[in-house]
């Protein structure tokens with residue numbers, strides 16, 4: 001299945017790596033290391049050289065408890081970086097919930113909108129319907145500030161699946177081509193460890209919705225709970241999670257550690273003999 005992502009067409013028969021580029025000041029793992037445009041662009045090229053085929057630029061920390069960034073803050077952090085990368089040989093994705101940030105990012109050359117709020121902001125769907133960019137629809141229960149207070153579901157896999165199927169149907173009804181849509185269960189976004197484990201074990205069921213899956217588990221607190229490791233000591237756990245996600249049907253893996261994940265995926269592919 002070919003994924004249409006702006007000027008890029010990605011054959012997702014082979015799992016792809018999306019490198020994370022946090023340009024926030026309080027991101028939970030890079031702690032503002034790339035808060036200036038120059039530093040961010042330098043990091044993007046490091047990720048590209050390491051094998052990332054998509055770069056996800058996030059200007060608003062969605063850490064549990066994080067205060068929302070202002071529109072101006074988010075625009076000033078993200079747009080210059082997207083512009084500086086507009087001719088890069090990889091798809092530039094912007095991780096945002098704000099329609100105005102989506103608009104400015106698309107104008108600056110972004111090929112993918114990664115929306116943890118699944119295009120529910122006013123005007124977001126209409127904006128994307130007038131674009132060719134790819135779209136990732138992610139599930140989140142509540143909002144970043146409060147989502148981890150008391151997550152609860154009747155049946156987390158069914159509930160998340162229904163939400164994603166409904167959002168995808170709304171996009172299709174809005175004239176957005178199926179080939180532009182990715183689905184993501186939103187690991188860590190309003191979920192307990194048990195909820196996250198159920199979603200990961202149930203990926204084949206989510207893949208059955210008929211859209212490629214994007215998964216972000218890299219360095220997340222669920223891995224800390226399992227291993228007892230601090231956020232910067234979670235590479236082995238992140239690699240194990242990445243391979244598990246690919247084995248269960250994920251097409252795009254969103255990670256901090258691109259070179260290490262690339263080697264793990266190449267080894268996995270050689271061992272399974274899959275195409």
Ligand code: 7PM
Pocket residue numbers: 020027028061062063064095114115116136138184186187188214215216217218220254
């Ligand atoms: C706290 C919690 C801080 C989570 C940072 C994060 C995803 C994403 C993020 C994901 C998609 C992080 C996340 N996670 N977009 N953006 N899927 N589509 O690990 O899982 O950077 S922010």
